[in-house]
Amino acid sequence: MNSPEVFTPPGAHLSFYADFIFPEHAKRLQETLRREIAWRQDRIFLFGKSHLIPRRQAFQGETGLHYQYSNLQLAAEPWHPDVKSLRDQLVPLCHVPFNSVLLNQYRTGGDKMGWHSDDEPELGKNPVIASITLGATRRFVLKHRYDKSQPKLTFDLPCGSLLIMAGQTQHYWQHALPETRRIHEERINLTFRYIIPKDTSL
Structure with a gap:
């Protein structure tokens, strides 16, 4: 793995590794996750209306963790061993004790993610988000x-790449994965994060 390209526009800190995972391994990992993850297409509420999200997703992590966005609450499923192995590689690289991951399956270029920031309260003040692309x-x-x-800022994220968003990025920047009709292949994205556990003793 080579040193990352680092980008520091005002209010952001981004590190990009084009080759975090070797291509052969990335392809095998994509195929494994496609088969073995319990993908689901959830509904979210926007402006008082229910919508199917334009992708499939799964949420994994430590027991008892929950993640909420757009009035959708996800309870963490147990770690898939291959996903946990990736987490274990990222912890020393990012100096963050990642305890969860949101997986998104974009089946074709028609699946997408709209503009948003990962700034939910349970992620803390300056969350670090480590995003791996497969496919x-x-x-x-x-x-x-x-x-x-x-x-x-525009990044073309190839298979096996890693993009780390750190510092105040989530305060000052939004990000999106736009729809594109020219792509017909699947992309699987894993976004590792640390969620502050709730104090269940209160």
Whole structure:
């Protein structure tokens, strides 16, 4: 694994590893996760209406963890051994004790992720998000939340790549995975994160 490309636009810190996982291993891992993960297509509520999310997802992590966004609450399933192995590689690299992962399956370029920030309270003040791509290369875009004069940042994330979003990125920037009709292959994305456990003793 080579040293990362580092990007530090105002209010963000991004590290990009194009070759975090060797291509052969990444392909095998994609095939394994496609078969063995219990993928689900959930509904979220936006502006008072229920919508099927345009992708499939799964949430794994330590026992008892929950993650909530758009009025959708996910309870952590047990770690898949291959996913836990990736987590164990990322912990010393990122200096973060990741305890959960949100997996997204984009079946074709028609599946997408809209503009958002990973700024839920349970992620803490300056969350570190480590994002691994398996499968099709998709375009990942970031935009500043407040300063419209800041240019958008665009990354083409290839199979086996790792993008780490750290510092104040989630405060000042939003990100999205736009729809693209020219891609017909699957992309699986794993976003590792640390969720602050709730104090169940109270």
